[in-house]
Amino acid sequence: MVRSPFFYFLFFLLLLSCQEQAPHTSNASSIRKDAIDYVNKGRVSFQNKNFNTAFYQFNKSKIASEAIKDSANVVYNLIQMATIQQINGDYYGSKETLTEALPYIKKKDVYSAAINNFFGIADKELSLYNDAIFYYQEALKDCTDDTCKQSPLNNIAVVYIQQKKYDKAIGILEPLLQNKTLDNDLVKKAGILDNLGFAYFKKGMTEKGLSLVTEGFELRKQSNDLYRSIESNLHLAEIYAKTKPEKSHQYAQAAYQLATHFNSVDERLRALSFLISNDSGIKNVQYAQKFIFLNDSIIKIRNNFKNKFAKIKYDSKKEKDENQKLRLEKAENLLSLQEAKYQRLFFIIGIAALCLLLLYLRKFYQNRNRIEKITAAYETETRIAKDIHDELANDVFNTITFTQTQSLESTNVKDNLIQKLDHIYNRVRRISRENNEIDTKANYAANLKEMLSTYNSPSTNVIINNIEKVSWDLVDDVKKVAAHRILQELMVNMKKHSQASIVVLKFESTTSKILIDYTDNGKGCQNDKIIKNGLQNMENRIRAIKGTIIFDTEPNKGFKVKITMPK
Numbered sequence: 001m002v003r004s005p006f007f008y009f010l011f012f013l014l015l016l017s018c019q020e021q022a023p024h025t026s027n028a029s030s031i032r033k034d035a036i037d038y039v040n041k042g043r044v045s046f047q048n049k050n051f052n053t054a055f056y057q058f059n060k061s062k063i064a065s066e067a068i069k070d071s072a073n074v075v076y077n078l079i080q081m082a083t084i085q086q087i088n089g090d091y092y093g094s095k096e097t098l099t100e101a102l103p104y105i106k107k108k109d110v111y112s113a114a115i116n117n118f119f120g121i122a123d124k125e126l127s128l129y130n131d132a133i134f135y136y137q138e139a140l141k142d143c144t145d146d147t148c149k150q151s152p153l154n155n156i157a158v159v160y161i162q163q164k165k166y167d168k169a170i171g172i173l174e175p176l177l178q179n180k181t182l183d184n185d186l187v188k189k190a191g192i193l194d195n196l197g198f199a200y201f202k203k204g205m206t207e208k209g210l211s212l213v214t215e216g217f218e219l220r221k222q223s224n225d226l227y228r229s230i231e232s233n234l235h236l237a238e239i240y241a242k243t244k245p246e247k248s249h250q251y252a253q254a255a256y257q258l259a260t261h262f263n264s265v266d267e268r269l270r271a272l273s274f275l276i277s278n279d280s281g282i283k284n285v286q287y288a289q290k291f292i293f294l295n296d297s298i299i300k301i302r303n304n305f306k307n308k309f310a311k312i313k314y315d316s317k318k319e320k321d322e323n324q325k326l327r328l329e330k331a332e333n334l335l336s337l338q339e340a341k342y343q344r345l346f347f348i349i350g351i352a353a354l355c356l357l358l359l360y361l362r363k364f365y366q367n368r369n370r371i372e373k374i375t376a377a378y379e380t381e382t383r384i385a386k387d388i389h390d391e392l393a394n395d396v397f398n399t400i401t402f403t404q405t406q407s408l409e410s411t412n413v414k415d416n417l418i419q420k421l422d423h424i425y426n427r428v429r430r431i432s433r434e435n436n437e438i439d440t441k442a443n444y445a446a447n448l449k450e451m452l453s454t455y456n457s458p459s460t461n462v463i464i465n466n467i468e469k470v471s472w473d474l475v476d477d478v479k480k481v482a483a484h485r486i487l488q489e490l491m492v493n494m495k496k497h498s499q500a501s502i503v504v505l506k507f508e509s510t511t512s513k514i515l516i517d518y519t520d521n522g523k524g525c526q527n528d529k530i531i532k533n534g535l536q537n538m539e540n541r542i543r544a545i546k547g548t549i550i551f552d553t554e555p556n557k558g559f560k561v562k563i564t565m566p567k
Contacts, residue, residue, distance in 0.1 A: 028068040035064035035073060042080060051084045058084075071104040075111050078104075082118050091122040098122075113142035120155060129163050150176055150188060157195055166203040170196065190219035191228065198235045210239050230258045230267045237274045248274060395424050426454075438484050440477040445470070448484055452505060455491045462491075462503045470509040475567050482541045483516070483565060486549070489538055490518055490561060498522025498559055516563040524553040 038061035045054035062077035078101040085094035098115050105112050120135035133156055140152040153172050160169035173196040176182075182189040197212025217232035233255035240248035252274035259267035399420045406413045439447050449467050456462045472480065487505070494500055500522030508515040535551070542549040547565035 031064050031068050032070070035061045035068070035070065038064065039073070039077060039080075042077075046080070046084065051088060055081055055084045071106065072111070075101045075104045075115075079111070079114055079118065086118065086121060086125070089125075091125050095119065095122050108142045110142075113139045113148075116142065117152065117155075120152075124155075124159055124162070127162075129159050132159050146179065147181055150179065150182075150192075154188075154192055154195060157199070161195065161199050161202060164202070166199045169199040170203070173199065186219050186223045187225055187228070190216040190223070190225065190232075192216075193219065194232050194235060201235075201239050206239065206243075210236075213239065226258055227262050227264075230255050230262070230264060230271075233258065234267065234270055234274070237271070241274065241277065392424060392427055395420070395427070399424065438481050440480045444472050444480055448487070451484070451488060452491060455495060455503070460495075460501060460503060463505070465504070465506045467505075467507045470507050470514055471567075475514065479545045479547075479565055479567070482545045482547075483514070483563075486538045486541050486563065487516070487518075489535070493535060494520055494522065494559070497525070500558070512567055514565050514567060516561075516565075518561040518563070519558065521558045524555050524557050524559050526553075526555060 038057045042054045042057035042061060045051075045057060058077045058080045062074050062081070065071075065073040065077065078097055082094040082097040082101075085091070085097060098118055101111075101115055105115070116135045116139035120132045120139065123129070123132035123135060136152045136156045136159070140149055140156075143149045143152065153176055157169040157172040160166070160172070173192055176192050177189075177196060182192070193212050193216030197209045197214075197216060199209070200206075200212060201209030203209075213232065213235050217229065217236065220226075220229040220232055233251045237248045237251035237255060240251065252271050256268055256271035256275065259265075259271055399417070402417065402420065406417075408414060408417070438444075445468055449464055452462055452464055475483075491503075494503060498520050500520035503518070503520045506517040506519075508517075538549055542563065542565065545565055547563065549564075550562045552560040552562070
């Protein structure tokens with residue numbers, strides 16, 4: 001995979017900055033010397049592509065730097081180790097190594113930018129595109145000038161192209177191309193032109209895309225940037241693949257030769273894939289064989305590298321642990337004494353905190369119960385006031401008016417007056433019963449049946465089945481009260497809205513549940529208007545006792561309710 005310019009810029013910058021970071025403490029000069037010697041040897045091995053040796057030397061430098069608390073050099077060595085892992089395809093391992101460096105980052109600087117950039121590269125290669133964009137954006141935040149920001153932005157655009165978000169990529173690259181500072185950096189300008197052209201090609205604007213990719217390719221040849229021209233050749237091979245296979249073959253062949261020269265395996269595989277698709281002759285078989293051999297080889301090599309890197313880390317950790325064992329044993333003895341002291345202190349604090357918590361909970365539940373009682377009393381008062389206003393006020397007024405306008409000497413008038421007063425009396429009695437405290441003892445079933453029967457009238461016949469067969473003695477008092485109130489609200493709703501002539505309530509009892517079926521032949525309503533008709537309280541009450549209530553109604557088709565409640 002061709003790396004971004006930002007990758008190499010940070011790598012070079014870190015190389016220059018390493019030796020300036022070592023702390024100057026006289027009692028650690030020997031360890032500091034070892035750390036510097038190892039890091040210098042690691043650079044030489046890295047430049048000579050002896051990656052195993054370089055990884056080992058950077059790791060030794062990191063361990064020495066940890067001993068003298070040289071956090072800057074620890075971070076530098078971890079970044080170098082992660083770089084080697086990424087070169088050899090161990091992207092998950094590189095992320096673990098970079099994560100080790102995070103606790104040593106004290107401020108946003110070139111180190112934090114490099115770490116975020118390498119996280120982005122790893123996630124891009126693992127096709128974790130959203131994560132890659134996140135880390136590139138974090139690297140962008142650590143940049144201090146517009147020039148530094150160009151590379152992370154270019155990297156984000158590359159990920160957008162791989163995600164097929166071509167408009168987003170173009171939206172980033174077009175403004176970058178307008179920056180005049182690119183005229184002094186042909187390498188960076190060529191990369192932006194190449195990516196922008198490839199995005200236009202992928203979007204379907206082939207001519208514009210070809211023009212920009214070609215321009216970028218020419219700049220790379222002008223600056224003798226052979227390594228990055230691999231990517232230009234690959235892009236041109238893809239652009240010409242469908243329209244001019246011969247040209248596509250030429251560019252793919254050039255990309256393959258350059259990738260072979262630079263030992264860039266991923267690019268060799270990509271070039272071979274174009275050569276295979278563009279050639280149908282004998283060479284196609286040869287290209288396919290090369291592809292399979294190269295792909296199998298790189299998997300084995302990379303797995304081998306992963307195992308070696310893990311072993312180097314493990315062996316170094318084991319050596320470090322053995323050196324620290326005696327010191328740890330002494331420290332553990334001192335720590336045990338301190339722990340015993342702190343345990344006593346924490347025990348006292350814990351007991352005090354528990355006592356305070358219990359006092360708080362007691363006060364909290366007292367306040368909550370008081371608020372619930374006040375709320376219940378208010379709701380009861382409101383309901384009584386509404387019932388008196390809705391049901392009695394008009395009747396009393398009409399009765400007064402009747403006595404004022406009619407002669408009370410007439411027998412018929414007296415009888416009519418007595419009927420009106422008896423009607424008012426029955427209503428007052430029903431309101432009183434509705435708001436009285438509910439008897440949950442032996443007379444519960446009889447009282448519930450009596451309450452339901454009060455809704456019988458010349459126009460409404462209430463039928464109650466099997467209420468006495470329910471084992472009410474086995475039901476909790478709280479659930480009895482809830483059932484009474486739910487049925488009461490259901491009957492009030494029927495009286496106000498249903499206009500039913502027949503109401504049937506059927507009670508059933510199982511070993512663990514009570515089932516109540518309510519049916520009337522009233523006018524019904526839309527299901528989505530049930531709550532508006534005052535039935536929300538029923539649902540709240542039934543949920544409070546872990547029961548269920550199901551409404552079934554349609555306009556002019558009656559009203560049905562199925563109630564299930566545990567005993």
